[in-house]
Amino acid sequence: MPNTIVATDLRKRYGDVRAVDGVTLTVEEGEFFGILGPNGAGKTTTLEIIEGLRQADGGEVTVLGRSPWPRDPELLPRIGVQLQASSFFERLTAREQLRTFGSLYGVPDRKADAMLETVGLTEKADTPVEKLSGGQAQRLSIACALVHEPELVFLDEPTAALDPQARRNLWDVLRAINTEGRTIVLTTHYMDEAETLCDRVAIIDRGRILQSGPPAALVRDLDSATRIGVVSGVLSVAEARALPDVDDVSDDGVSLVIATRDPSSVVAALASRGALDGVQIKGATLEDVFLNLTGREYRA
Numbered sequence: 389m390p391n392t393i394v395a396t397d398l399r400k401r402y403g404d405v406r407a408v409d410g411v412t413l414t415v416e417e418g419e420f421f422g423i424l425g426p427n428g429a430g431k432t433t434t435l436e437i438i439e440g441l442r443q444a445d446g447g448e449v450t451v452l453g454r455s456p457w458p459r460d461p462e463l464l465p466r467i468g469v470q471l472q473a474s475s476f477f478e479r480l481t482a483r484e485q486l487r488t489f490g491s492l493y494g495v496p497d498r499k500a501d502a503m504l505e506t507v508g509l510t511e512k513a514d515t516p517v518e519k520l521s522g523g524q525a526q527r528l529s530i531a532c533a534l535v536h537e538p539e540l541v542f543l544d545e546p547t548a549a550l551d552p553q554a555r556r557n558l559w560d561v562l563r564a565i566n567t568e569g570r571t572i573v574l575t576t577h578y579m580d581e582a583e584t585l586c587d588r589v590a591i592i593d594r595g596r597i598l599q600s601g602p603p604a605a606l607v608r609d610l611d612s613a614t615r616i617g618v619v620s621g622v623l624s625v626a627e628a629r630a631l632p633d634v635d636d637v638s639d640d641g642v643s644l645v646i647a648t649r650d651p652s653s654v655v656a657a658l659a660s661r662g663a664l665d666g667v668q669i670k671g672a673t674l675e676d677v678f679l680n681l682t683g684r685e686y687r688a
């Protein structure tokens with residue numbers, strides 16, 4: 389796969405703050421790539437440099453084989469950018485807003501209207517943009533980034549502040565766009581979002597990329613314990629400790645949780661005792677990867 393983005397040793401300081409401190413990453417054509425990290429980690433600044441909205445202090449970046457800085461008019465129609473804070477033309481309806489954006493790129497109105505449908509806003513077509521809910525405004529701003537059918541789409545925290553249902557709806561939209569063959573680069577501070585959507589993620593903290601790879605591979609490489617929970621009382625802590633391959637046992641009065649690196653033998657032992665009531669099996673997550681990399685709990 390050819391590389392759509394190649395960034396090498398990007399750096400940006402704001403006064404004493406090293407917002408981006410040597411970021412190197414590549415994004416392949418067609419990939420769904422996530423930049424994942426807590427607030428202030430440097431995600432937006434990294435994205436803005438790659439998008440050509442901000443000049444780096446150092447480092448190199450090419451986007452679709454071209455340099456995004458200084459602004460390259462040939463690159464602009466090929467990329468779509470959704471910013472964290474969306475700003476719309478005042479007093480336009482959702483449909484007018486999107487048609488106006490589209491017209492800047494010579495997109496016919498019917499295509500703009502089709503994009504409104506894609507993001508599930510057809511019913512709000514005649515609503516003025518200032519009367520849209522937060523989630524609807526978010527979807528409209530994504531539609532604006534997509535209306536000219538760019539090859540490469542940048543989304544900065546697209547689901548921040550959405551309710552769980554709206555987030556899931558938007559995930560479906562983003563998956564569909566990626567399945568069409570468009571490359572997507574998304575920043576997020578939601579671990580579950582990165583795990584669910586992204587082919588690969590780069591975990592960023594304090595301006596540096598700590599690790600990158602497919603979420604499942606990052607989790608697997610941790611080699612951490614699986615946690616098996618059953619309803620408290622089905623067996624005692626002492627009985628649980630005596631099972632084979634148990635690393636640790638805790639019981640908070642609601643659930644008894646067994647940590648193990650060999651979940652199949654623990655589940656088999658629990659099954660043979662008829663002690664599988666309410667069983668829940670949890671593997672490690674990207675949160676554990678972050679904890680392992682930084683020594684800190686993940687706080688978005």
Ligand SMILES: Nc1ncnc2c1ncn2[C@@H]1O[C@H](COP(=O)(O)OP(=O)(O)OP(=O)(O)O)[C@@H](O)[C@H]1O
Nearest residue numbers: 402405407425426427428429430431432433434577
């Ligand atoms: N224009 C600016 N002037 C000064 N400092 C800035 C500016 N923009 C960002 N910073 C600082 O740079 C660091 C990285 O900010 P950035 O917005 O890139 O992080 P982020 O990971 O996108 O955070 P968030 O998830 O909160 O948007 C932070 O410490 C932030 O306070």
